[in-house]
Amino acid sequence: MHNAEIARRFHELADLLEIQDANEFRVRAYRNAASIVEGSSRPIESMVADGEDLTAIRGIGDDLAGKIEELVKTGNLPQLQELQGEVPEQLTELMRLDQLGPKRTRAIYDALGIGSLEELEKAAEEGRIRELSGFGPKTERKIADEVARLSEREDQRILLGEAEQVAGPLVRYLDELDEVSRIEVAGSYRRRRDTVGDLDILVACDDSGPVMERFTSHPEVAEVASQGKTRATVHLKSGLQVDLRVVKTASFGAALHYFTGSKAHNVAIRKMAVERKLKVNEYGVYRGRKRIAGETEEEVFEQVGLPWIPPELRENRGEIEAAQGDRLPDLVQEKDIRGDLHLHTSATDGRNDLREMAEEAKRLGYEYIAITDHSKRLAMAKGLDARRLRQQMEEIDELNDGLDGIRVLKGIEVDILEDGRLDLPDDVLDELDLTVCSVHSKFDLSRKKQTERVLRAMDNPRCNILGHPTGRLINRREAYRIDLEAIVEAAAERGCCLELNAQPSRLDLSGRYAGMLRDAGVPGVVSTDAHAVDHLNFMHLGVAQARRGWMEKKHLLNTRTLKQLQKMLAR
DNA sequence: GCCGTTTTCGGCCCGACTGTTTTCAGTCG
Structure with a gap:
């Protein structure tokens, strides 16, 4: 179970x-x-x-x-x-x-x-x-x-990536008011959960009237569910619920902490406050009736004897104990990422060609990328056979010759066949810099068979990275049945890495499995699986999942320099 | 039902909004 x-x-x-x-x-x-x-x-x-x-x-x-x-x-x-x-x-x-x-x-x-x-x-x-x-x-x-x-009603949480598209413009819309001095989206959005149930927008300003008025009259608002002086709840035409809270600047940090949650984290913090004869609410930290903190989150944490804890960790899963013991991780940041190791081109089902992908990656400041188109088994994506793959390798060599400041690695996202064999012969894979292995078929195998299938694929020393390891598509397809614990253990033994796929509808692995990797000492790889240049921007979503899994820079493969990377890829 | 350098019993986080009341219960976050 x-x-x-x-x-x-x-x-x-x-x-x-x-x-x-x-x-x-x-x-x-x-x-x-x-x-x-x-x-x-x-x-x-x-x-x-x-x-x-x-x-x-x-x-x-x-x-x-x-x-x-x-x-x-x-x-x-x-x-x-x-x-x-x-x-x-x-x-x-x-x-x-x-x-x-x-x-x-x-x-x-x-x-x-x-x-x-x-x-x-x-x-x-x-x-x-x-x-x-x-x-x-x-x-x-x-x-x-x-x-x-x-x-x-689609009784579903929406993708974090979708939520960003709603939240961004809404925040800018509210921020246009002069009265607004600070504004943040709190809740699970700020904790970077893979899905978001509703948006919690927090505003600091002294006069709430105009903000409330502007918020509830936004053209996307279908219905105002409730509205008071400090709080309003609306439903957008899309069905998404958005809560707005307005507080004074002096309370902004306390409110931000409070509405960021998680609930379990907040309860634990308030308990600590009670032990210190303090009271914490969304307006501040109080000793008796006197407010002693509240303008910043740092102040609030300080009053209960803790350093500031990154929102991604606030799930009451050990972050408070870690903070007490000065053992909070130094979480990986998007700027630590040196390259994207899972990209598609128009040779298969991507929208942009090799050069366009490379140039966009260079513009983003990456040191390297890997081109990993599909293999022949995925016929509907025009998957590459040995001949076409070798042809692409030549093109990459030519491209590298004329490209400064970024190195394009030769790779493939090779299908893991039903019996665990890879979809291309070993001698072709040997010519590549890296191989991502993924399951794209037979999702309904028994847990035992699916696990054996992937283990067998990882037995091949050419398998560097297991792509989107659970195969889930959020709100659309369940993860396939697989013993991920056994997979992680095997990856540790074999020197294989697991992907943190950053596609908004995948986020696979998600935060808690990222934590499992970290604990097992298996390197993660945050990849966008981009099928177009725009998709390269999904990176931050994957990094957020790594952060939710307490990962530091050292826990990821693609934070390494090209040299280190190549060393680690040699299994 | 959990938990304990004040406790093995008696606590357990806090406030806004709504609709129903006539001072507050219910719900939500």
Whole structure:
């Protein structure tokens, strides 16, 4: 059973407990456990198999450790089944509606016997919701709207890369106001998660009125969900929710920290504050009624005895302990990247030719790039066979002769065939500077077969880099079933690198797997997999995932000089 | 349900907005 599945069960358990009005701290313990499991870079399954003591994890006690083990071993949780027997399972669906939490869901169920979205919609139409105590016409209206919206709404988080395209112009639009002194996008956007649920924009200014007015009247706003003096929530025509918060400049740092989250990180920080007899909220750090910090994030951290922690690490996964022990990593930065090692050209499915790609890379300041077009197996992409590949190698030699300041390496993104062989003969691959090996077919093999397939490919010493190792396409295709832990272990033994593919819809590996690489001592490679010159700009998204995996400059292959790189590629 | 150089019991993070109330509960982030 995968981590995500274990986490899902715990969330469902928490939902059902909440509906039953269970102790809120007990509910919190389950949600906390879900988030711990979700964020673990190691499969909990294998920790259980190795007989590790789960109670060593903060937040997991004897009870939860037992439940996790039971889930992993039997696939079931008796307590969950019991609760599902007491309360209709679909009630947790109702709770997913905006405006409906555990209390109202329970009230609706108790009074009207409603346990499904269809029944809820009907009851709202018939005006039966407003009759309930604590409900009124407006709430009923909102619920009806939400049900209608849910059926259309793509209940998905959007890609970080897409979010950037919305956030950028919106920030510039607000920043045009003279009243705005500072503006930042906070939330998971600032933590650089691979997907973003909504945008949290934070503004510092003394008079909130004009900002609120300008924000809610933006042409892309479809609906203003709520609006007060310091906060407004809107839904854009695209369906994306955007929250705006306005604070005074003196509180900007505290608010930025607060709204950057994550929630788990914030809770941990506030707990530390309480231990120091301080109070932290979005307006500052307070001793009694006196504000003692708040204008910058650094001040806020300082008051709880910590150095500033980069947003990418703020997931309460050890960053606070590391900060306390002065062991925060010196995270890799985009400027540390010396080259892009996974690029396509118009020889296969790219849009630009060799020279255009090289010149754009040079303009971006890279020292080297590798051209890695597809191999023949990928016929629909006009994949290269040995003859065409050798022809491209000649072209690269010619190009290098006439090119100053950047070196173009000869490479290939070779398909890993179903049996683990590579799609081109060894003697051709031997002529290349580097080989990226990727799975592009047979995604539905069993976990065992898929793992063996990739292991076999890595057995070939010509395999330098495993491309997009999980094959996921965010919101479109699940990762294929594969034992990534075994892959990482094998990569460590064989001197193989794993890719951090920076395509917005891939981000594969993502942050937590990047952490797994780092721990195993396997070099990562951040590559854009560019199919056009514009795509070279995806690099920062991949670097962000490396940062989320606590990676430093030394953990990546393509932060090395050309000389070092070539040495490392010789397996 | 978790946790403990004040504690094995009694705590557990904090505030804005809305709609319903007539002082506040529920929800959300």
